[in-house]
Amino acid sequence: xxxxxxxxxxxxxxxxxxxxxxxxxxxxxxxxxxxxxxxxxxxxxxxxxxxxxxxxxxxxxxxxxxxxxxxxxxxxxxxxxxxxxxxxxx
Numbered sequence: 001x002x003x004x005x006x007x008x009x010x011x012x013x014x015x016x017x018x019x020x021x022x023x024x025x026x027x028x029x030x031x032x033x034x035x036x037x038x039x040x041x042x043x044x045x046x047x048x049x050x051x052x053x054x055x056x057x058x059x060x061x062x063x064x065x066x067x068x069x070x071x072x073x074x075x076x077x078x079x080x081x082x083x084x085x086x087x088x089x090x
Contacts, residue, residue, distance in 0.1 A: 016040050021081060023074065026051040026060060037063040048077050 003011075012032075016022055022040040024033050026049055034057060040047050041063045049056075049064040056067065066077050 012036060013039060016045065017043060019045060021046040021048060021078075023047075024049045024051075024060075024064070026053060026056070029053065029057060034059040034063075046081065048074065050074060 016036060016039055019040075022036065022045050024037050024047065026033055037047055037049065038059065047064050048066045048068065049060055050070065050073075051060055051064075051067050052069055053060070061067070068074060068077055
């Protein structure tokens with residue numbers, strides 16, 4: 001069953017509102033993921049981007065609290081943040 005675009009976006013934004021940290025996976029540039037990063041920062045959320053792009057967009061750089069290259073680094077970044085109770089949104 002295909003979800004209408006507006007409903008898909010609404011659900012994504014609701015998920016962001018419920019989380020404490022947004023983890024953005026960017027194996028390639030994605031307008032949708034950049035919008036999610038922007039929205040999360042506007043809502044005061046912490047953001048971690050997993051990004052291997054050689055030249056990340058200024059939208060990624062500006063709206064990411066932490067930019068890492070892979071999952072192993074994500075584990076370490078989350079451990080550092082784990083002193084507080086957090087709900088992770090991906």
